[in-house]
Amino acid sequence: MMEGATKHRSTNPFFYLPLRLLIFLMKKHTSLLSLLLFLLAITSCKPKENMIYMESDRSATEEQVRQAVYEGSHLQSGDFLDIKVTAYDEFAVRPFNLHSMNQLTNPSESGGAQSAQAAPQGYLVDNEGYIIFPVLGKISVRGLTLAQLRQELENRLTEYLSDPLVSIRQLNFNITVLGEVKRPGQYTTPNDKVTLLQALGMAGDMTDYGDRTKVKLVRHENGTDKTVIIDFTDKNITSSPYYYMQQNDVLYIEPDIVRRRSANVDPNRALVFQIGGLALGIISILLTFRR
Template sequence: MENQNHSAEAEVKQAIFEGTHLQTGDLLDIKVAAFDDNAVRPFNLATMTQAGNSAEVVQSQSTQSGPVGYLVSNEGYIIFPVLGKLYVQDMTLSQLREDLERRLLEYLTDPMVSVRQLNFNITVLGEVKNPGQYTSASDKVTLLQALGMAGDMTDNGDRTKVKLVRHENGTDNTYVVDFTQKNITSSPYYYLQQNDVLYVEPDENKKIIAGTNPNRNLIFSIIGSGVAIISILISTLK
């Protein structure tokens, strides 16, 4: 058992995590640090003054009562203090961090930027115990963790044909994942992206019980005809 656990851990470590790609509607927590605390004040939402670019910064904050951060607009931009309007759509968090540190070198000698996603959402539907939408504090969410959030599959879930719906380049693409494969950690879809939807299909037995058998209408028609014939025979015998 111990060797199996070590093997599973090694496989997970080998899985490739490229990072989630930013989309419209993403809410980001961005903090700028440096040795000179006063120098970084204008670049942080929590400490900046109400003067200057404050009107633009407000547009970047969450409009709800939830956490305050930089909201990616429908056009893919955030409004950052001093730097202004920045296009961030399709960047990873790491790429955005590096881009901001490069831009801030014009104003700071030692900028250190941290970027965190505040609303990483995934949806798990179908044959799971607790279907619904889930928000993670981390963007590093795996297929297995997503199922865990939803309480795992029910006994009627088809583990060989789990559908992953992902919005890419303006379209929704569907991929099929087989959870029974030992090399699932090497799947390019092992790590989820923002707004991914997992749908666990019912197995064949559940489909039949639910009346989704394609021959269902034919079967009912035959049964109905049989009942009618029996009724006629009984009436004639009387």
């Protein structure tokens, strides 16, 4: 199989054409060869400006950058919440906390290595956007922020408790970063306040071939997926309404034109160009010194 492929390449009149052209230029037109090598070098390099984040006026030593307003992540089906209720009367507040109720119904599971290995307790937002809360029953939470849900619960709990306080954490805040990054994948964080730059940092930053001017953000809203293009070289990125990530957001970094061109080149032909370019560079230097 390999012998057939090698024979096919050797009989192809166009396979060695680039190498033959380079040899001809090397013998007859050294100055033209030097110019071609120079053009090859500058076209294969990536401009430094395209690798800078939040580019601004370099003459300014300090700059005021507008910050986007953080509204909080909006809850959706599949979210897993840790909700704790506190009040002055510790006994009265127990029915409203999963952990306290489990200790009362299963005393053997309180403390010790067994509880340390137990699955995290919390409230799962079902497919219809509801959670089942002790005493209060079904509560619609889809589309609410954590702050809005906290206020809703505190208002309802005043019927049973004096000055109740509610704390909520999202246990499975997931974001995905794909494309030209060093560590693509899905990331889970207990903090739902994650910015675009922080998400990029989780994935190890972009590679040198990432297009920083056309980063795609895919967000699920109102039952549909919406895609927006974000320019990471823009200094005003921090004031973008998409600066803060939402649950299940996907960030995709496209390859730049250099990477796309190299991906479309036949590997064998690219190897010929690389070897030929290296050889020509060495010969050009030798010819220069001989003069």
